[in-house]
Amino acid sequence: MTTFTWLAAAGVIIIVALAAYAYMLWKKVLAREAEQRAVAADRNQRLEGDIIILANSLLEGQLPLIEGSIRIKVLLDNYYGPRRADLDVTVFERIYDATVHIPTHQGWKDLGKAERQLHEQQMETLERDHREEIFSAAKNISRGLGK
Template identity: 30%
Template sequence: MSLTVFFVFLFVAAGIMAVSLWFIFRQLKLNKMRKQRIIDGEARYLEERQKRIDSIEVLLKVANTDEMGWIEASIRIKNLLDQLGVDLSDHEDISAFYIVTESTMHIPTHEQWNLLPKEAKKKFRNEMAKCEADNAEHLLRGSEKLKLLLLF
């Protein structure tokens, strides 16, 4: 083996080592970026989750007041619970929010409500009042239980 062949192999080996080192550092950098994205994503997830929990707490405070009735609060709470990935429809007390939401699902909202004739609005208002009255005690118990669950 001549000295030239030795230096060629040495140069090729050094090149392979350089490329390997570059690849290793690149992978480490990508892993670090991935890990940071995961951490940021988890932080965003926890932040969004906390926002939804805070929204439920606010809704529980204003439910059954002049600001908001039980029906609207129930619909919003049920949707927030769904967004949290929590199904409490089988819970003895908290199921009230699911029951009220289901029983009023057929009632038009927003623009559709504004397009209704007065007689239909009156009929639906009576139906909503009856639903609130029928479920008032259950909704109060559900509200208290949900407040306790949100503390943990």
């Protein structure tokens, strides 16, 4: 055998080895993508269940309208699953936007009585003005988010 034949054979062996390695890597990429899709689907399914529970709790009066609206909006922001075409949740966004400046937890406790009453009045006004729209959106959500 000539040197050229040895080099050609070595080249073919290297190409086959690299192709096999590339194939293995590609299979790993496809498997990882499938795993990520499954994790995302599970996450969306859990979020959908949580959103429906919140909507039902809101409808049954177990959750204050403002708090429920904010919680639903935040979960919807993290939900990337299918949504029905007739699912209008803009009221939750409006409630969130109107209350985002109100402190929570320790910030609420640190507020003076006058400031707290001012925020409570604002929340009562929002509840009164958007009650029917919130209930309508919650009823729509309670039927499910997906198709």
